[in-house]
Amino acid sequence: MSKNTISNSVIRRLPRYYRFLGELETNGYVRISSRELAEKMGLTASQIRQDFNCFGEFGQQGYGYNVAALKIEIGRILGLDKLTPMILLGAGNLGRAIASHINFESKGFKLVGIFDTNPAIIGDKIGEVAISDMDELDEICEEYNPRCAILCIPKEAASKEVDRLIDKGIRAFWNFTHYDLRINHSDVSVENVHLGDSLATLSYRLNSESKTCGND
Amino acid sequence: MSKNTISNSVIRRLPRYYRFLGELETNGYVRISSRELAEKMGLTASQIRQDFNCFGEFGQQGYGYNVAALKIEIGRILGLDKLTPMILLGAGNLGRAIASHINFESKGFKLVGIFDTNPAIIGDKIGEVAISDMDELDEICEEYNPRCAILCIPKEAASKEVDRLIDKGIRAFWNFTHYDLRINHSDVSVENVHLGDSLATLSYRLNSESKTCGND
């Protein structure tokens, strides 16, 4: 399907293409040229064509790209046409916010379990999903076979649980703890979020003379 | 002070250096070589030396870098030695979580105001800071002179408020809304977070054959 290996830079742009195509669709666009899309997204037309051609030929010479069709293609590439079962560890402030704020289904996931160690909140529901005790992890993993875990627990707890989670079949981590999760298994993906780092770069830009604007 | 302009890739690595140096300090390290640090961070020694040398000569030949001193230098570069006043717009799930979860003071900021339009929650406190009505924005801006705003409001509201905020002196946005904020003012910085995009890349990696592991 895909030619060779796709660079990280390309992968990171895919969700953004998907979002823009969705907006275009909403605004009634049927077709768009790479030049037009480039203008809207602050990229170059060349880059957009190169990016798309990593995955196939989605356009038509002389016409451009069909917005709806291209959106479906990129959604498929991102795996948004399937729903991967996913669990959340840690229902503190951040965990709760993630659970209620993120539209999992539109990102290719289905939240099937939330876990915490605090007895006071076990049984509470966040959206559709009840908070379970960590003891129930095995049971829920067997029932739903989650392949992805969100880490919103303290970093000590996270480093302790990670191996167990991999044993249980978790193959991707969305890591919000304040440390860089690194995993030796070659088939396990990690997305370290680090909101603190993101904020610190704003501090840099406010305090250094030459400001950078917009998206990187 | 700094030679010419610093690339975005370097800027994004600075907070990570800062974090690792903090951990090293905690673990009793007094000195470290670029080689050792590279190993711990998953970078190359060359890259580390190149990065640091964008800002000055912080090491010593034959010895390496003094951990505590280097941490202070990088903190200074990031502007963490000052506290920039900052406001939060939107005290919904995500806004609340950000306000209570982020350690602002260690990232160079001080949260001086939280704003929402929901009368039911105005007056409530999140940590030390009370939630104010949007009407009080002018007043609080005059009192505290915030230079940075966190956007945790719906995107329609955000695009409406942005110009007003720039008028009030805001020069940086930490944008959590589901759209890419782009600003024409050259002296205004934007950090678009897009948690949804981050999650979608995990979907990609789970669904494509060749997995990428660890940090990019």
Next chain:
DNA sequence: TAGATTGTTAATCGATTAACAATC
């Protein structure tokens, strides 16, 4: 057919890595 715009190859640019002289 003529005009537009893609897919793709070639050229450029920038970032990372390697090498090494300087020096602690």
Next chain:
DNA sequence: TAGATTGTTAATCGATTAACAATC
């Protein structure tokens, strides 16, 4: 002094941009 490791220049690698033939 000898060994270690930096700061910095040169080489390499990869990603972005430009160009253009193919084609709708």
